[in-house]
Amino acid sequence: MTLLEIIRFAITGLAANRLRSGLTTLGILIGVASVIILTAVGNGSSQQIQKNIQRLGTNSLTIQQGGGGGFGRLSRNNQSSARRLTVADAIALTNPNAAPSIKSVAPVADANVTCAYEGSSSTPQNFAGTWPTYFEASNDVIRAGSYFSNEDVVQGKHVIIIGQTIVDDLFGTVDPLNTQITCGGQPYTVIGVLKKKGTTGFQDADSIAIAPLSTVQQSITGYGSINSIVVEAVSAPATDTAQSEIAAILNARHKIKNPAKTDYRIFNQASLLSTTSSNSAVFTVLLSSVAAISLLVGGIGITNIMLVSVTERTREIGIRKAIGAPRGAILGQFLVEATLLSLIGGIAGVVVGIIGSHFQIVGVTPVIVPSSVVLAFCISVAIGLFFGGYPANRAASLRPIEALRYE
Amino acid sequence: MTIAPQVPVVDIRDVKKFYGSGDTEVRALDGVTLTVYPGEYVAIMGPSGSGKSTLMNIIGCLDAPTAGSYALDGLEVARLDERQLSIVRNRRIGFVFQSFNLIPRTSAQAQVEMPLAYQGAKRQERREKALLALGAVGLADRAHHEPNELSGGQQQRVAIARALVSRPSLLLADEPTGALDTKSTQEIMGLLERVNSAGRTIIVITHEHEVAQHARRVVTMRDGKIISDEANAA
Numbered sequence: 193m194t195l196l197e198i199i200r201f202a203i204t205g206l207a208a209n210r211l212r213s214g215l216t217t218l219g220i221l222i223g224v225a226s227v228i229i230l231t232a233v234g235n236g237s238s239q240q241i242q243k244n245i246q247r248l249g250t251n252s253l254t255i256q257q258g259g260g261g262g263f264g265r266l267s268r269n270n271q272s273s274a275r276r277l278t279v280a281d282a283i284a285l286t287n288p289n290a291a292p293s294i295k296s297v298a299p300v301a302d303a304n305v306t307c308a309y310e311g312s313s314s315t316p317q318n319f320a321g322t323w324p325t326y327f328e329a330s331n332d333v334i335r336a337g338s339y340f341s342n343e344d345v346v347q348g349k350h351v352i353i354i355g356q357t358i359v360d361d362l363f364g365t366v367d368p369l370n371t372q373i374t375c376g377g378q379p380y381t382v383i384g385v386l387k388k389k390g391t392t393g394f395q396d397a398d399s400i401a402i403a404p405l406s407t408v409q410q411s412i413t414g415y416g417s418i419n420s421i422v423v424e425a426v427s428a429p430a431t432d433t434a435q436s437e438i439a440a441i442l443n444a445r446h447k448i449k450n451p452a453k454t455d456y457r458i459f460n461q462a463s464l465l466s467t468t469s470s471n472s473a474v475f476t477v478l479l480s481s482v483a484a485i486s487l488l489v490g491g492i493g494i495t496n497i498m499l500v501s502v503t504e505r506t507r508e509i510g511i512r513k514a515i516g517a518p519r520g521a522i523l524g525q526f527l528v529e530a531t532l533l534s535l536i537g538g539i540a541g542v543v544v545g546i547i548g549s550h551f552q553i554v555g556v557t558p559v560i561v562p563s564s565v566v567l568a569f570c571i572s573v574a575i576g577l578f579f580g581g582y583p584a585n586r587a588a589s590l591r592p593i594e595a596l597r598y599e
Numbered sequence: 600m601t602i603a604p605q606v607p608v609v610d611i612r613d614v615k616k617f618y619g620s621g622d623t624e625v626r627a628l629d630g631v632t633l634t635v636y637p638g639e640y641v642a643i644m645g646p647s648g649s650g651k652s653t654l655m656n657i658i659g660c661l662d663a664p665t666a667g668s669y670a671l672d673g674l675e676v677a678r679l680d681e682r683q684l685s686i687v688r689n690r691r692i693g694f695v696f697q698s699f700n701l702i703p704r705t706s707a708q709a710q711v712e713m714p715l716a717y718q719g720a721k722r723q724e725r726r727e728k729a730l731l732a733l734g735a736v737g738l739a740d741r742a743h744h745e746p747n748e749l750s751g752g753q754q755q756r757v758a759i760a761r762a763l764v765s766r767p768s769l770l771l772a773d774e775p776t777g778a779l780d781t782k783s784t785q786e787i788m789g790l791l792e793r794v795n796s797a798g799r800t801i802i803v804i805t806h807e808h809e810v811a812q813h814a815r816r817v818v819t820m821r822d823g824k825i826i827s828d829e830a831n832a833a
């Protein structure tokens with residue numbers, strides 16, 4: 193009795209009950225495919241989040257108005273004594289002796305204005321007045337034209353650099369460089385266009401317009417406080433020291449005695465990156481366990497169907513034993529049947545899983561984890577062996593006369 | 600009569616088979632001694648429930664006796680392990696059942712090849728032997744038919760071909776014609792007679808005297824015991 197013979201018997205056995213074999217296979221298929229797709233979704237979303245954060249610049253820190261510790265929530269009760277962020281704060285941070293880990297500083301004044309050009313209009317999600325250092329700190333690179341200079345800031349020039357969304361809204365196919373647009377009623381000359389950054393959830397990173405700080409303050413926000421300060425650390429590992437240097441300088445300037453109760457908040461991209469990636473790891477584990485459960489259910493389906501099959505074919509087993517089938521041949525036949533079911537289900541599941549991972553799922557582009565494919569496939573085959581083992585052993589242990597008499 | 604002692608094919612001594620215990624104990628076999636020599640054609644008769652099938656299953660190594668000894672071709676069956684038993688069933692014994700016991704949805708050819716497959720015979724050899732066996736029972740043209748496409752008599756002939764394909768020394772048949780009409784019965788009995796004249800030992804259980812007529816020796820059972828064992832007059 194060769195293995196090939198046993199496999200042939202097993203295939204005949206499965207083919208005799210196509211619908212049932214098909215449905216059992218489907219259980220394993222769904223299990224394997226969901227393991228592959230769900231881990232791909234988990235992996236894809238965590239990669240997406242990381243990419244988005246990296247796109248903002250991992251070296252950069254953002255200081256915003258508001259209370260609490262490093263990441264604390266806004267505490268209203270100390271708002272009265274709170275000082276607002278000012279350009280003077282930003283200038284203080286540029287002191288290389290007090291803050292050796294800081295490479296550059298850019299104060300930002302946000303405005304909510306609408307820009308228009310020859311009848312078309314667009315409201316940038318982010319309209320920022322800032323210094324030229326902003327571009328490097330926030331990873332904004334121009335694809336055409338030029339950045340504005342410190343001179344432009346000092347002179348309060350009406351120049352502007354816009355993102356692709358604004359270009360599309362206002363100009364369509366027209367070359368926007370050196371044209372004049374109006375933003376909040378003020379004329380600006382477009383001197384540069386930023387490279388595309390893409391969309392982050394609801395945030396369109398390309399719906400952006402950047403002008404010199406003094407120009408925006410003079411014409412829109414006034415010279416009072418600013419909204420945020422973007423700081424670039426000398427390197428990614430230096431962001432933590434940069435954060436404590438910022439805290440030391442600002443606490444002194446804002447006369448804060450309790451470091452847990454500040455009137456500003458520092459967002460550290462690098463630490464945000466590590467929290468989100470550990471969050472998405474939890475997410476992936478959750479998804480995978482859901483998938484693993486469905487694989488287990490598929491496995492129990494195999495046991496169930498094989499038990500039914502053994503019971504239904506008890507007489508056949510008796511006949512085979514009466515004509516001299518050794519125990520091993522019966523055991524082998526049922527084991528191979530179970531393994532074939534899970535193998536076919538596994539292969540189909542891998543195919544469906546890989547195809548399914550090419551589609552966007554709830555806005556996430558799945559990225560297949562190769563080990564999940566190998567693992568899901570191996571587990572499905574192991575399930576066939578394991579869950580088929582009990583029914584197969586039961587079939588092989590039947591005494592010939594009992595099996596033959598079975599009604 | 601030769602003087603040289605022959606090893607009996609079947610040598611059963613004081614075999615007992617009890618089912619259940621206490622009040623509900625059934626003595627299916629209650630001390631049976633039977634010796635069958637090579638080339639014999641034995642019919643076993645007796646009323647329903649007298650223990651014929653029980654005895655046959657023990658001879659066919661499908662069941663084990665509660666007590667007593669059984670030697671097949673001089674081989675003590677009780678001493679064989681499972682693997683050896685399956686080899687004995689495969690090579691030394693051919694079993695034919697009243698209800699045919701063919702495997703559903705399997706062609707006649709595949710049914711007959713099956714005992715050879717369990718022996719590990721090569722594909723070509725299996726095919727040739729199976730076709731030969733099917734030819735011997737007159738079913739060469741039905742090789743690719745499945746059981747539900749065959750008449751009762753044809754199914755029983757496939758079963759006989761399957762029992763004979765591995766050339767066993769002993770052919771056992773438990774009411775092989777019990778489910779067949781007169782014409783098929785005659786065909787099957789003719790077939791068994793030819794098999795016997797080719798030198799094979801045959802034991803047949805039957806209720807019909809016409810069937811028993813074909814045998815050289817008739818054993819009669821009642822209540823788990825042999826009550827008569829005589830040569831056939833004819």
Ligand SMILES: Nc1ncnc2c1ncn2[C@@H]1O[C@H](COP(=O)(O)OP(=O)(O)OP(=O)(O)O)[C@@H](O)[C@H]1O
Pocket residue numbers: 618619625626627645646647648649650651652653654
């Ligand atoms: N598995 C079993 N459990 C309990 N009793 C059994 C079992 N098998 C057989 N018997 C009993 O053993 C006795 C002999 O049964 P057996 O099948 O050998 O009779 P038989 O001579 O072949 O009858 P028939 O001519 O009707 O086939 C019967 O009384 C039967 O009820």
Ligand SMILES: [Mg+2]
Pocket residue numbers: 651652653
């Ligand atoms: Mg009987």
